[in-house]
Amino acid sequence: MLELRNRIRKKNLHGRIKHVEDVIPLFKNGMNIGWSGFTPAGYPKMVPIALADHVEKNNLQGKLKFNLFIGASVGVETEDRWASLDMIDRRWPYQTGKNIQAGINEGRIRMGDRHLSMFAQDLGYGFYTKDNNGRLDIAIIECSAITENGGLVLTASCGAVPEIVQIADKIIIEINTSIPSFEGLHDIVEPVNPPNRLPYLISRVDDRAGSPYVRIDTDKIVAIVESDRPDNGRAFSEQDDTSEAIANNIIEFFGHEVKAGRLPRNLLPLQSGVGSIANAVIGGLAKGPFSGLKVWTEVLQDTMLDLFDSGKLDFASTVSLSFSVDGFKRFYDNWDQYANKVMMRPLSIANHPEPIRRLGCIAMNTPVEFDIYAHANSTLVGGTRMINGIGGSGDFLRNAYLSIMHTPSARPTKTDPTGITCVVPHVPHVDHTEHDLDVLVTEQGLADLRGLAPKDRAQEIITKCAHPDYKPLLQEYLDMATKDCLARKAGHEPQLLDRVFKMQVNLAKNGTMKINNWEI
Amino acid sequence: MLELRNRIRKKNLHGRIKHVEDVIPLFKNGMNIGWSGFTPAGYPKMVPIALADHVEKNNLQGKLKFNLFIGASVGVETEDRWASLDMIDRRWPYQTGKNIQAGINEGRIRMGDRHLSMFAQDLGYGFYTKDNNGRLDIAIIECSAITENGGLVLTASCGAVPEIVQIADKIIIEINTSIPSFEGLHDIVEPVNPPNRLPYLISRVDDRAGSPYVRIDTDKIVAIVESDRPDNGRAFSEQDDTSEAIANNIIEFFGHEVKAGRLPRNLLPLQSGVGSIANAVIGGLAKGPFSGLKVWTEVLQDTMLDLFDSGKLDFASTVSLSFSVDGFKRFYDNWDQYANKVMMRPLSIANHPEPIRRLGCIAMNTPVEFDIYAHANSTLVGGTRMINGIGGSGDFLRNAYLSIMHTPSARPTKTDPTGITCVVPHVPHVDHTEHDLDVLVTEQGLADLRGLAPKDRAQEIITKCAHPDYKPLLQEYLDMATKDCLARKAGHEPQLLDRVFKMQVNLAKNGTMKINNWEI
Structure with a gap:
């Protein structure tokens, strides 16, 4: 309590x-609720868990369902847990967890899947809560501290x-006294609606655009609750041979681009997703030939601490610190070493096309699958089943200097170790x-598609990226579609709509995408 | 010649x-060529036509083929005409004309279809001419004048x-002495590659970010040719009842948004595509209740002059002036009235996400078709046949405050006046x-999708936008797909991959998308 004060x-x-039980009565069925938090860091725990216990x-x-915006x-x-207790009606713009995914795919939870940069601004414009006059009823924000002027000092994310x-x-504020204060690590700009917005004056990854605090109308604070619960740290994704082969392909490509004069020797600000491939890439860079690196x-993740320790990473701008429990300990124990090389920003800056294009980021993300013409599916397995959401991948891939997607060429099914081709x-x-x-x-190779027309692109993707088990099938499809469409004088980007999803249909029926032939 | 000097x-x-014949020997087979010009305005005519005559x-x-970047x-x-003479190998990033489209769809011309903002920067990065060390061999630029310092004053577009x-x-410079000099109307920033780019300090539509000239190394000028050929003015797209009904739906929506406080009374900067619907919208605004309008x-097109004349349009920023012959005459005859309310900018500013998001544009564009979940096809008829390209539609629709797509609900085929549904x-x-x-x-109605999850969105689109001839078929598909996918616990965005393109396949076979049923 002393620390809280x-x-x-x-x-x-x-x-x-207040005590956490005292805020429960504020929540009514059907309310629109906003939380702090991002890819799980800096989110409120005390109030959400107390509400779940109450339900x-x-x-x-x-009987106590909410529209949840985080x-x-x-x-x-x-x-x-809220999903398992049927406490969520609408959920925007991203989620993780078995119960919430089941709720979405079984039709009980309505999810809106938006680019994260767009989510932040459209939420602010009142687009998602039009029926509530553009308002949220209650916000629950995890903070490190509240300044003398009532500014909110956030914790491990800005969201x-x-x-x-x-x-x-x-x-409602949750002050987390179980972790150090993150004061000084955040860069916040108060959102202003068009037509009165101003440029973000960020020309370097370590430039500051705003203030270290979130300025609010403190009259709106109805309760401050102490929190002693740490973030549920992210488990570390193990690297495997496939991830390492992919990472090697990427790092070799960087070397090639530096040699050709298309990348500076310290590369350009890196955006890297989560998971084993991203870890392998960052791990590869820690051992690689490039130094003076920047991250936007x-x-x-934890591997980024290794990259700092290697001496090759100068500065990292991020929305959240998504470390494991061990990673957080390492960060706290070496605060002085890391803290002045890290800045956390909200989605409205970090994911905004403006700095991403200006800085010239290198974006790297993992899709579910991509096709021979370089369209990628990041969200819906089989075209219908939601995994997590598009997140910020579109913000980065659309605006990066180099837009890279990486995936294993094939994945296993229950009956076939390469039953799913990720190149379709x-x-x-x-x-x-x-x-x-x-x-x-x-892991098969890298297809550089810059300057290639669709049919050339398809040939390059099949040749360089497809798994050998699927190469003949994909080549046959491309040849057949090309012949058919050119004959019909409609062959810019050949497809055969009467059988284009034959592999997917076969997977659903027979547990593998290996079809016998392309006949209808 | 005096005027030229x-x-x-x-x-x-x-x-x-030089005389135009003297530059012909500069051009060799296989060269990478860049032109000025944009949606046809401000492009070189003398040298391209002389080259075509030569061939x-x-x-x-x-035997004299080029890679063409415009x-x-x-x-x-x-x-x-170049296409008809087999003078084009690669063409980036957009085109119009029967011969070039035939060349692309019959496999003789390789076209790259990129977002225009991305085309400009990626061309500058050397991505499209990697095999030529990132260089273009020759640029042909139409100009109004060359300043004392060697700055290029462009004509009716910046591109x-x-x-x-x-x-x-x-x-090679073509100075067009048959039209007035456009000096002062352009806003040019010299492209700088990452990591050394700076913000565009544009917070209002009429802010200037750069200089009125294109600065170049004048040592590279190998020839200056006089041009007496005007732009091949754009024919005016006639409005029809369908376009007017669509425009009315949009203008009514704007009124609703102003009333709800989500748009200011003078709206936000408007982006509007080309064609009859765009003309109807602009025509509707000229008669409508909103004033103090801005355009980005x-x-x-010509209708924009009407909007100026109505007194309701304050300022317009554009990449090109794409008037009809009459429209150009009107512009020239009333130069003082229009010229200080217009600024022309290159793609790297006009289409850049940075000003589009900051200003909060309202983007309006026509697709080929859209689907029940709000994906849109803007480029490939039947998924394979190229029309023109994506152009800047993605730059605007991704980054706008409001992203609007408008189309007739159905289109005719040879045998069926509503043989094509534009809602699929x-x-x-x-x-x-x-x-x-x-x-x-x-023309059937307007579907406001903000805040709607996929299944709600599908219902809204079918109800509000679909043509009555197709409403039952689309509803049946949605219901059937929903039932199937929810049962499989994969129903975030229901689809039936084994029959999803049945309407399109039927169109190719039977000349209409009206199928008898959804059976496989």
Whole structure:
């Protein structure tokens, strides 16, 4: 309690300190709720968990449902538990967890899947809560501290907090006293709606555009709750041979581009997604020939600490620190070493096309699959089943200097170790188009598509990226489609619509995408 | 000749004035060529036409082929004639004309279809001419004048000229003395590659970011040719009842948004495509209740002059003036009235996500078709046959405050006046994704998709936008797909991949998309 009071430096707010049970009555069925948090870091725990306990204890499943707006995913002990208790009606713009995914794909939870940069601004414009006069009823924000002037010092992420607090009628603060204060690590600009917006004056990754605090109307704070719960740290994705082969292909390509004069010797600011391939790439860079690196990304994982330690990474801008429990310990224990090389920014800056294009980021992300013309599916397995959402991949891939997608060339099914090809004739759902992607990579090789027309692109992708088990099938499809479409004088980008998804249909029926032939 | 010399104010360049025949020997088979020009305005005519005459006269068809890089489309008397003479190998990033389209769809011309903002920068980065060390061999630029310092004053468009002259080894200038000098109307920033780029300090549509001239290394000018050929003015697209109904739906929506406080009373900067619907919208605004309007767009058509004359339009920023012959006369005859309300900018500014997002543009474009989940096809009929290219539609629709697509709900085939539905279960080619679009409009109605999850979105689109002839078929598909996918616990965005393109296949076979049923 002493530490809590010390963290609330605007003293007249001490009177709003409450026990978590006291805020439960503020929540009514059907409310629009915004949380802090991003890919699970910096999200509120005390109030969401208390609400879940309240629902569970009083058998209120389905009777206390909310529309939930959060920068991206948060810990499974919060939103996923809410989903298991039927506490979520609408969820924007991203999520993780088995229960919430089941709810979405079984039709119980309505999810909106938007580019993260667009989510932040459209939420702020009131587009998602039109029926509620563009407002959120309650915001729940995890903070490190509140300054003398009532500025909010956030914790391990920025997410969409600036927009959420702006359109919220009431704000509940969770001050997390179990972790150090992150004061000074955030860069926040108060959102202003068009036509009165100004440029972000960021020309270098370490430039600051705004202030270290989120400025709010403190009258809206209805409760301040102490939190002693740490983030549910991200488990580390193990690297494997496939990931390392992909990473090697990418790092070799960087070397080639530097040699050709198309990349500076310290590359350009790196954006890297999450998972084993991203870890392998960052791991490869830590051992690689490039130094003076910069990172402009959404999420820092543990491997980024290795890259700092290698002496090759100068600065990292991110939306969140998504470390494992060990990673956080390492960060806290070596605070002085890391903290002045890291800045956290909200989605409205970090994912905004403006700095991404200006800085010339190198974007690297993993899709579900891509097709022979370089359209990629990042969200819907089989074209219909939601995994997590598009996240920021579109923000980065559309605006990067180099847009790279990487995936294993094939994945196993229950009956076939290469039953799924990640290189298909036509993705059943498109999140990134042929107009956006420059380079596709698998463990088989790297296809540099810059300057290639569709048919040349298809040949390059099949040759360089496809798994040998699928190469003949894909080549046969391309040849057949090309012949058919050119004969019909409609062959810019050949496809055969009467059989284009034959591999996917076969997978659903027979557990493998290996079809016998392309006959209808 | 006197006028030509007067226009070349850097006097030592007078020695480089040449007859057009003298430049022909500069051109060799296989060269990479860049032109000025954009949606046909401000493009070179003398040299391209002389080259075409040369090929025709000397039977050089297929023996003098070029890779052609131009901001967008240019007059049919140039690129389309080149196509008919087999003078084009590669063409980036957009085109118009029957011969060039035939060449592309029959496999003789390789076209690259990129977002225009990305085309400009990637061309400048050398991505499209990697095999030529990132260089263009020759640039041909139409100019109004050359300043004392060697700055190029462009004509009726800016296109990708700043990038083209930067990477060109040789530059040929066509000074068009048959039209007034456009000096002062352009806003040019010299392209700088990452990591050294700076913000565009544009916070209002009429802010200037750069200089009125294109700065070049004048040593690269190998010839200056006088031009007496005007632009091949754009024919005016007639409005019809369908276009007017669509326009009315949009203008009513604007009124609703102003009332709800989500748009200011003078709206936000408008981007509007070309064609009859765009003309109807602009015509509707000229008669409508909104004043103090601003335009931030790619192309000004004749109707924009009407909007100026109505007193409701304050300022327009554009890439080109794409008037009819009469429209240009009107512009020239009333120069003082229009010229200080217009600024022309290159793709690298006008189409850049940075100003589009900051200003909060309202983007309005016509697709080939859209689907029930709000993916749109803007480029490939039947998923394979190229029309023109994506142009700047993706630059605007991804980054706008409001992203609107408008189309008639149905189109005729030879045998059926509503044989094609423009609302389909799944577009066969995706240029704009569900993550990007806010509002879809047909003459049937307007679907406001903001805040809707996929299944709700599908219902809204079918109800509001589909043609009555197709409504039952689309509803049946949605219901059937929903039932099937939810049962498989894969129903975030229901589709039936085994029959999703049945309407399109039926169109190819039977000349209508009206299928009897959805059975396989």
